[in-house]
Amino acid sequence: MATEVTTLVEETSAVKPNGGVTLPIYMDNHATTPVDPRVLEEMLPYFTGKFGNAASRNHSFGWAGEEAVETARERIAKLIGATTKEIVFTSGATESDNLAIKGVAEMYREKGNHIITAVTEHKAVLDTCKRLEKYGYRVTYLPVQKDGLVDLDDLKRAIDDKTILVTIMAANNEIGVLQPIAEIGKLCHEKGVIFHTDATQAVGKVPIDVAKQNLDLVSISAHKMYGPKGVGALYVRRKSPRVQLSPIIDGGGHERGMRSGTLNVAAGIPSACRVAR
């Protein structure tokens, strides 16, 4: 029996002597990344001994959970130059994109119904915008230039008095190009338009600073930066301007009412952020 197991392990790990490299080689880190062993180590106690619900206020199990979540919030806030109250935990960047776009659309419906995005955005943004079109919103899909970047003059021309949101990604998931988000953020703030950026591929790789880059909403994913799948965050600016969102998931009022649902205490996002710094 022991021999059989050993053979199986050898076969599945497919180790071959090829110039010192172990095959197969994983070089698809935009799709996902492995959990860093240091992240995993920090996560493990929260599955068993420290399993408390972060919303349980009456006992030490709950307090331990809350402490873990607050540490996570501090670290992720520090990574992008935000404050802890501006971080909303989600199930991943797709949910963060949905919450940012649909949340602004519903909350600011009386102000306007126009949203601007770009044709090379992730489907989580494009399909969300397409759904809003069915509900009477108007969406401008900016083209990109041959180099993959949006033209700021195109953006300037697209903004009108009904524009409530601009959503342009920080780094593209296929071609890795970095959109001029600082310039876009500056332009949006001059025009009084909320700016969301899907920074899934950028956070932990290139500097993201919500103050310097004038970002109002930022989508973040753990599994793209050596954390586990199924957890992400949305940065929501609290002042100048204060951004308000309608929730897309209703329930117990977690995350200041913006995202209900028991928090993923063992998410490992804190150590992922710490390691990413």
Next chain:
Amino acid sequence: MSGLDEVYINGTMEHRLPQNLNISFAYVEGESLLMGINDIAVSSGSACTSATLEPSYVLKALGTGDDLAHSSIRFGLGRFNTDAEVDYVADRVIETVSRLRELSPLYEMAKEGIDLKSVKWAAE
């Protein structure tokens, strides 16, 4: 990849994640290339999960033709990749692209100076 001709980088190199390389190898079909380097996990610019083999909408938005979009590969480096792995991958890609092009009548015709766009194909 300088050992190969007809290689095109998709997207600007000036404003780009340092971990990303997305390149098209003309006269090579992306899926064949992926099969040829099947000990390396990378992604191609074809959405092979869909019923029809659609080229990437991102590459199309840059003005990349369908042929070049289909022949694209996305390399995404991570924290745990080593220099030795990068060297191995580069060697394997060069070797596979060269082999596939040797079998490609289109590449041969292009090398002979025939403008492929002017060719009248029997099926058309």
